[in-house]
Amino acid sequence: MNLKPLSESTEMYLKAMAELSGRDVIAVGRLAERLGVTPVSANEMMRRLGEQGLVAHTPYKGVNLTKKGREAAGNVIRRQRLWECFLYDHLKIEWARVYEFACLLEHATAPEVTESLAEFLGHPKTCPRGNPIPEADGSFKPLDATPLSELKPGQTARLLAVSATAADVLKYLQEKNILPGREVTLLELAPLQGPLTVRIEEKDVALGLPMAEFVLVKIIKS
Amino acid sequence: MNLKPLSESTEMYLKAMAELSGRDVIAVGRLAERLGVTPVSANEMMRRLGEQGLVAHTPYKGVNLTKKGREAAGNVIRRQRLWECFLYDHLKIEWARVYEFACLLEHATAPEVTESLAEFLGHPKTCPRGNPIPEADGSFKPLDATPLSELKPGQTARLLAVSATAADVLKYLQEKNILPGREVTLLELAPLQGPLTVRIEEKDVALGLPMAEFVLVKIIKS
DNA sequence: TGGAATAATAAGGTAAACCATAATTTAATT
């Protein structure tokens, strides 16, 4: 199937694309922003990935993973989330930093190691951030959840997953106890993109709208 | 101490240098051979590493790790051997392939992860190939052992470590049961760089001289 | 139907690690 190993850069582009969309086309500008590169660089990379058959680019419309690209992305995400499990459950590494360390290891993990690790971990279904772990064949489906930012005041929800990856964002969420499994109630939503006030673990916490988009929940009480 | 992370290539050069000499100077040609690059490339790299204060190069004499370089090398080797322990003891990966997988992971391992891993493993003293694991500060001393190639016929020894890293060599040693902890007796040494015949685990095995140099033993019976 | 964004291209650079080939320098040995 996959002949040559993909470069770290390639894997990060594929992963970002998979995380950035269910199936709809992605604006190259958004991708560039996500990866911290210029739009020109992202464009160049899209050409290269297109030549390798990993992405389909419709100029002025956007990019999409091909079947091959989506499978490769799933494999990267699988490795990443399995490492997250290991680092958190066994090495006792701080929740907020698990992602960044796993993001290094994911590119240095041979398939045999990935599958042995999965076995060792007991084939976990989700990572410590609550995100589902793709199958060994690279297949995966997006989590069926609602962003916290779409909750209405008074509603209560179960926190399913955190899709953030930036260390400072994770650190903040960790400090405020905004973690998978917890119950949250939206107390107030300030107007004009204002912060949300949520009650979690008996405490009231303020969250900016952009951060609330990274928090995925399932409504349990309206 | 260390400001920027070293590149994978840099780490492999440092590791090769540490493995290639106790304290004496290393011929750049040998280094190049070890790393599978041309002498010209190794020379260029020595210039770069010299500028970074990691190696000292005396033209036409050879290269040496500086204190800084030796410490950095020790850190790489520590990561590598800790991963070898994990892959072998916990993931049940085949002895002969553990090195190659650890050699990937070693470059993607943050210090926090290294130390948590050491803790998780119970601070092992040696890797599955029998080589000592450097301390957390990067310090290490060469193993006090005799190459199997220097044994005299009739002598019996305890196998301490295998310093080989090439997958095919490790595979051969694994198949023939030439593993740390075993007892070996040198039965015969053919003349003219000829093969050694050793008895190990009740079986007679032939080993070429170059391969016998990779096998480190402690003589227990003359 | 304009503009204003946004996207894409063109053009020219950089840095790290590699390569080959050829010339030069030094060391080692007969």
Place this chain on the structure above:
DNA sequence: AATTAAATTATGGTTTACCTTATTATTCCA
């Protein structure tokens, strides 16, 4: 001391993945 082998330098390339500054092409929206 001459020869040979090994090491070094000089030159000029390659690939990947970045960058900047223009310029051009589309879309979309008021």
